[in-house]
Structures are given as C-alpha cells and as structure tokens.
Amino acid sequence: ATKPKLFYFRGRGRMESIRWLLAAAGVEFEEEFIETTEQYEKLLKDGRLLFGQVPMVEIDGMVLTQTRAILSYLAAKYDLYGKDLKETVRINMYTDGTLDLMLMIAVAAFKPPAEKEESLALVVKRAKTRYFPVFEKILKDHGEDFLVGNKFSWADIQLLEAILMVEELDASVLPEFPLLKAFKTRISNIPTIKKFLQPGSQRKPPPDSHYVEVVRSVLHF
Ligand SMILES: CCCCC[C@H]1O[C@@H](O)C[C@@H]1SC[C@H](NC(=O)CC[C@H](N)C(=O)O)C(=O)NCC(=O)O
Numbered sequence: 001a002t003k004p005k006l007f008y009f010r011g012r013g014r015m016e017s018i019r020w021l022l023a024a025a026g027v028e029f030e031e032e033f034i035e036t037t038e039q040y041e042k043l044l045k046d047g048r049l050l051f052g053q054v055p056m057v058e059i060d061g062m063v064l065t066q067t068r069a070i071l072s073y074l075a076a077k078y079d080l081y082g083k084d085l086k087e088t089v090r091i092n093m094y095t096d097g098t099l100d101l102m103l104m105i106a107v108a109a110f111k112p113p114a115e116k117e118e119s120l121a122l123v124v125k126r127a128k129t130r131y132f133p134v135f136e137k138i139l140k141d142h143g144e145d146f147l148v149g150n151k152f153s154w155a156d157i158q159l160l161e162a163i164l165m166v167e168e169l170d171a172s173v174l175p176e177f178p179l180l181k182a183f184k185t186r187i188s189n190i191p192t193i194k195k196f197l198q199p200g201s202q203r204k205p206p207p208d209s210h211y212v213e214v215v216r217s218v219l220h221f
Pocket of ligand 1: 012013014053054055065106110219
C-alpha cells in the first residue's frame, strides 16, 4: 500500500502533531517539503488545498486538509480515538487543549524578538497554570497509565508532544507535576514513540529563522 504523504514546510508548525500521531501508530509516511512559492502555487492550481492552506495529507486515495480533521481521521483509523463517543469527546477536549497550547508556540516563532519572548513566557505560564494542572489532576483522579479509558490514545501522544515542547522553553517545568513527569517517561518508552524521539527520525526541530523566512516567502506574509 502507498504510504501517506505529508505536504508542509520543513518544520513543525501545524503538521508536527500529524507526524507524531502517524509515528506513534507505527505508520511510515513520506513528506514533500514546500520550499518555494512555485510549489505552493502548483498545489493551489491543481486544486489540492481546499481552502488554499497546508497542512495537506494524501492518504487512502484522499487529499485531506484542516489539521484537526486529519488528526481525527488518523486517530480513528489507527484505533487511538477511544472505545465509544464518551471517550472520543474527552480525547477531543484534551487534544484541542494541547493543540491550542502548541499553536501558541508555532505562532510565536513569527513575532518580532521582544514580542516572541513575551509570547513564549505566556506559553510557559499557561502550561503551568492552566494546562498541566488539568492533566495532573486527570492522571490523579483517573489513577491509570493513560488519560482516557486506560488505553493508549491520541490524547496521550499529543500531551507528550506538548510536554516536550514546553520543556524546550523551560526545562524546570515538570518537577511540580510528578504524575506528568512519570507519564512523560512511560509514554516516551512506548517503542514507536521511543524510535520517533531518536535522532534521524522525521520529527522536526524547533522553528528557526530559516523556517520562518521560508514560510514568509512562500505565503507572502
Ligand atoms: C501568523 C501565522 C503563523 C503560522 C504560519 C504558518 O506556519 C505554521 O507555523 C502555521 C501556519 S501553517 C500555514 C497556513 N495554514 C493554516 O493556517 C491552516 C489552518 C487550518 N485551520 C488548519 O488547521 O490546518 C497556511 O496555509 N496559510 C496560507 C493561507 O492561509 O493563505
């Protein structure tokens, strides 16, 4: 079978959570990196970007856009989306939260230095006061290894992604959340995730000035 193919910039942005979900599910994927306006305009001209935007993923004979739609499709396809609607809606609540937090980081990369620093400080504050306390409590009340139904799901994958991203901004953030700290170790040791965390995987580095320049030049902003 043909592998899913991801069309995005050579960086995290909105595509990184899709890379994480596929990798955690043990699914190999290909990537086409958009480096020039010509590439982007060809995708537009060929009518492959529904609202003129990326991420775009080709999978199962479909051309998908809209990050959350793609993530939901993949979570359901690889049985990472709960056993019933009540579990699925909790997974959606948790992943909408971690996606909000990670998008704050993605957008901050495009701000001027002073504003960027302020935004990233706010990200760490939000993580420590809004998001991490919620997940620490879920793990405490739930008393299980995973966030939902004591089964590995998309919510666990994305929380680990968010924890690691916040630790890149402030390495001292986890000690006040002991259950999250144990969760991070546990989920990082799941073989498919452990492999994705090794150097040489398709995981992307934090956004740098080159990534920002390419996105700006391709999207003309
Ligand atoms: C200020 C914005 C910062 C982010 C800019 C881009 O780099 C990434 O870090 C995030 C985005 S991705 C690129 C952007 N994509 C989106 O905004 C997709 C939004 C959609 N709801 C989704 O969830 O997939 C893009 O194609 N824009 C073209 C344009 O709308 O005409």
